[in-house]
Amino acid sequence: MTEMNRRSVLMVGAGSYLPSHVMTNDDLSEFVETDDSWIKQRTGISQRHIVAEGEKTSDLAVNAAQRALENARLSAVDIDIIIIATTTPDDTFPSTASVVQHKLKAYQAFAFDVQAVCAGFVYGLGVGESLIKSGQGRRALIIGAESFTKLLNWKDRTTCVLFGDGAGAVILEASDDAPQDWGVLSTVLHTDGRYRDILYVDGGPSTTGTVGHVKMKGQDVFKHAVEKLSSAMNEVIQKTGHQTDDIDWLIPHQANIRIIDGMQRKLGLPAERVVRCVDKHANTSAASIPLALTEAVSDGRVKAGDLLAFEAIGGGLSWGASLVRFGRPF
Ligand code: UT7
Numbered sequence: 001m002t003e004m005n006r007r008s009v010l011m012v013g014a015g016s017y018l019p020s021h022v023m024t025n026d027d028l029s030e031f032v033e034t035d036d037s038w039i040k041q042r043t044g045i046s047q048r049h050i051v052a053e054g055e056k057t058s059d060l061a062v063n064a065a066q067r068a069l070e071n072a073r074l075s076a077v078d079i080d081i082i083i084i085a086t087t088t089p090d091d092t093f094p095s096t097a098s099v100v101q102h103k104l105k106a107y108q109a110f111a112f113d114v115q116a117v118c119a120g121f122v123y124g125l126g127v128g129e130s131l132i133k134s135g136q137g138r139r140a141l142i143i144g145a146e147s148f149t150k151l152l153n154w155k156d157r158t159t160c161v162l163f164g165d166g167a168g169a170v171i172l173e174a175s176d177d178a179p180q181d182w183g184v185l186s187t188v189l190h191t192d193g194r195y196r197d198i199l200y201v202d203g204g205p206s207t208t209g210t211v212g213h214v215k216m217k218g219q220d221v222f223k224h225a226v227e228k229l230s231s232a233m234n235e236v237i238q239k240t241g242h243q244t245d246d247i248d249w250l251i252p253h254q255a256n257i258r259i260i261d262g263m264q265r266k267l268g269l270p271a272e273r274v275v276r277c278v279d280k281h282a283n284t285s286a287a288s289i290p291l292a293l294t295e296a297v298s299d300g301r302v303k304a305g306d307l308l309a310f311e312a313i314g315g316g317l318s319w320g321a322s323l324v325r326f327g328r329p330f
Helices: 036-043 058-072 095-104 115-131 193-198 216-240 259-269 286-299
Strands: 008-016 021-024 048-051 081-085 111-112 140-146 164-176 183-191 199-201 212-216 250-251 307-314 318-325
Touching: 008 115, 008 250, 008 259, 008 286, 021 140, 036 259, 058 095, 058 140, 058 164, 058 199, 058 286, 081 115, 095 111, 095 140, 111 115, 115 140, 115 164, 115 286, 115 318, 140 286, 164 183, 164 286, 183 216, 193 199, 193 216, 216 259, 216 307, 216 318, 250 259, 250 286, 286 307
Parallel strands: 081 111, 081 140, 250 307
Antiparallel strands: 008 164, 008 183, 021 048, 140 164, 183 318, 199 212, 307 318
């Protein structure tokens, strides 16, 4: 085993940010034909946060990043790599990560975006872990940030009730003397482009020259979600030599409470070991996992040493799962 292979990648802090404006299901039903009980029953969602006029994805990301840095007792100058998972960048280019680098004054870091829609946070985690393991830097800021409501057609009730805005961030840190079973233990990533048409936006720079709106065949996505997420989770559990029962917290992508509950039952995990916040945030795409993680860290549920399982699926289809022993061991 080389020096590099022995390097652990710890997850040493988490932070999040939600725009202040809250839109409830009742607010929605004032301008689109829907109702609170349908939305709650079919999705578990009660409300979502919406960006203010002039508030950008990079603003959400910076706020989440500052809170994650505080939580990890670090400052922006300690960061070598900034990765933002987003489907809703400020502009087509430059990357939102480079805007955030400037706002944080983290000029020593290289910065770029990853695009894997709702699976973006798990992809960002996988890329960040690999970059640290290969010696490209010692600390990475991984941010999921979305102004996803900008992609919604507010007249389409089959999609506009499902999504919200927000950002969450984690900090990864190299350690050459942590116990073997700490930090990011394994991440698996998958894509199947044959299912492109069940979840996409009908616009883009090289097609229409517009941003486009979300289109989704909800039931098809639902079926793929439970099957593909549980198989990715089993794969990652097997790769690390752990058992499902070792997982302290399942922190899933927050798209639909029925998918989350379906996963929990399929894995055979007790319901009380699952972090759920889809009721308050709706589906915030790449931001949903770090938002849920931060909530559970802040209220004391997730502690250093806990084994966390992350999983997410979204447009592409793209999906993935990751097992992480959280915090610093010392
Ligand atoms: O992040 C990953 C991306 N997305 C997902 O994970 C989403 C996966 N899919 C889902 O969560 C669910 O499929 C939905 C929540 C999108 C839809 O739930 P469903 O139980 O699959 O409902 P459905 O699409 O079969 O629609 C049932 C009925 C339809 O009426 P009819 O045709 O039975 O008369 C819809 O027109 O509900 C109607 N409907 C609504 N009614 C009130 C659809 N949207 C609404 C609405 N309010 N907002």
